[in-house]
Amino acid sequence: MYKLGRAEEGLIELQRAYERMDDPEVASHIVEVLVAIEQRDEALELLQSAEKKNSDSELLKNVRERHFPETP
Structure with a gap:
């Protein structure tokens, strides 16, 4: 839905999926949408949380x- 121009709807669906399945790929998609809709603080918070759980995730x-090169 995000790629169809319906970011908010896509975000809701992704968040539901992430609640059911704590997966780094789903988290990465949520971060992408949050950045696209200019919610960078929330995106960074989720990214940091997902990285703690999946420290070896190349994704x-x-x-x-791509989105937060200035942060460690």
């Missing part, structure tokens, strides 16, 4: 490099 590292 999350890539999302961080």
Whole structure:
């Protein structure tokens, strides 16, 4: 839905999926949507939380490099 221009609807669906399945790929998609709708603080908070649980996730590292290169 996000790619169809319905970011808020897509975000709700992704958040529901993340509640059921704490998965780094789902988290990365949520971060992407949050950044796109200019909710960077919330995006960074979720990214940091997901990284703590999945420290070896290349996907999350890539999302961080793309959207938050200034943060450690």
